[in-house]
Amino acid sequence: MNRKEGLRFARWAEGLIILQSVVYGFGDPISKIAFEVTPVYTMMSVRYLIAFATVFILFRKRIINTLRTVPARAWLIPGICIGMSYLLNNVALSLTDATSVAFLRSLSVVLTPAFAFIIYRRSYRFIQILIQIMVLPGMYLLCVRGGLSGFGLGEVLAIAAAALTAGALVFSGKFLETVDPVSMTALQAGCSALLALIGCLVIEGGFDLERTTPEAWAIILYLAIACTFLGYLMQNLALTKISDRMVSLLQCLCPVMTAVFSFFLLGETLTAAGFAGAAIIIVCIVSSTLISAGGDYTQKE
Numbered sequence: 001m002n003r004k005e006g007l008r009f010a011r012w013a014e015g016l017i018i019l020q021s022v023v024y025g026f027g028d029p030i031s032k033i034a035f036e037v038t039p040v041y042t043m044m045s046v047r048y049l050i051a052f053a054t055v056f057i058l059f060r061k062r063i064i065n066t067l068r069t070v071p072a073r074a075w076l077i078p079g080i081c082i083g084m085s086y087l088l089n090n091v092a093l094s095l096t097d098a099t100s101v102a103f104l105r106s107l108s109v110v111l112t113p114a115f116a117f118i119i120y121r122r123s124y125r126f127i128q129i130l131i132q133i134m135v136l137p138g139m140y141l142l143c144v145r146g147g148l149s150g151f152g153l154g155e156v157l158a159i160a161a162a163a164l165t166a167g168a169l170v171f172s173g174k175f176l177e178t179v180d181p182v183s184m185t186a187l188q189a190g191c192s193a194l195l196a197l198i199g200c201l202v203i204e205g206g207f208d209l210e211r212t213t214p215e216a217w218a219i220i221l222y223l224a225i226a227c228t229f230l231g232y233l234m235q236n237l238a239l240t241k242i243s244d245r246m247v248s249l250l251q252c253l254c255p256v257m258t259a260v261f262s263f264f265l266l267g268e269t270l271t272a273a274g275f276a277g278a279a280i281i282i283v284c285i286v287s288s289t290l291i292s293a294g295g296d297y298t299q300k301e
Contacts, residue, residue, distance in 0.1 A: 013241035014289060016234040017250040023234075025257020027227040029265045034219040037211040040090050041200035045207070047220055048193035051228035055186040066183035074179050078172040079191030082232075085164035087195050088157045091203075096154030102143035102255055104158035109135050111166035112248035119170060124245065127291060132245065135252050135284045141277025142255055142270075169244040172236060181236035188232050249288055252281050 034043055056063055066075070092101045110132055116122040168188075176184060200207065212220075238247055256278045262268040270278070 009241045013238040014250060016238045017247055020231050020234045021253035021257050023226050023231055024254045026261045027223050028258040029262045030219045034216040037213055037216050039204045039208050041196055041204050042208050043220060044196035045200045047224045048189055048196050050224035052189040052193050055229050059182050063183050063186045066179060070179055074175040075184055075187040078168050078175060079188045081164045081168035082188050083192035083195040085161045087199055089161040092154045092157040101158040103139055104155055105162045106139035107162040108165040109248050109252055111163055112169050113245045115166050115170045116244055131284050131288050135281055138277040138280030141273045169248055173239045173244040176240050184236045185232040189228055249285060256281055
């Protein structure tokens with residue numbers, strides 16, 4: 001692949017993660033609507049089960065072939081990481097402020113390149129790491145704005161979720177060399193469903209769908225198909241063309257999009273600090289993509 005073709009594929013992959021951020025950004029505020037009538041882990045269990053069933057029905061031959069021919073660790077490790085990250089994130093939300101969780105989970109933007117260096121000895125240029133770190137003040141201004149609410153078990157779990165998110169990106173990027181993106185998506189959804197079911201049984205005592213309205217069911221279907229099936233797939237496809245570091249940076253657009261959709265759907269507004277934080281995040285992302293276009297690009301950095 002020549003440089004021009006490689007750059008075109010990289011831009012395509014970056015576009016997928018931007019689209020994923022838009023999809024997730026819309027999913028966050030509508031999730032709050034569904035949570036009013038459906039318990040968290042019941043909703044997560046149904047969401048992931050629908051996502052897994054959908055992708056399995058569509059691509060069952062490919063998935064079964066992967067299970068037969070690929071070592072289990074190639075999909076089990078990233079699957080457990082991504083499933084546990086969502087599980088701990090929701091437990092953290094039940095224990096502390098959502099703004100604190102959002103900020104602490106954004107630590108994945110610096111943990112991802114750190115893990116890639118520690119596990120796979122992947123090196124980065126100083127300017128790349130600097131841009132990655134500069135996102136954190138932007139995330140703080142956007143998500144926290146008034147300071148963290150304290151530091152307790154909820155905050156610890158949010159940091160653990162950030163580490164697992166970083167692990168999911170690093171391991172997925174590596175194992176996608178042997179597992180095709182569709183199979184990885186299905187198996188990650190399956191792991192997420194299993195872990196959510198455990199949380200549902202342990203924390204909520206089983207399924208509770210008695211108060212789930214048609215509106216909530218529509219939201220669950222959106223979260224299952226758009227956010228889980230297509231969201232996981234877009235991430236896995238992107239990881240075959242760009243680095244986990246770049247994916248984690250682009251995913252910082254998600255809270256920006258959440259703020260935009262929350263304004264229109266929930267009437268929530270940003271302070272001046274929030275707008276400043278969003279601007280910092282966007283500048284960092286644009287700077288990173290310009291560096292790639294200007295000569296820093298390789299297919300997966």
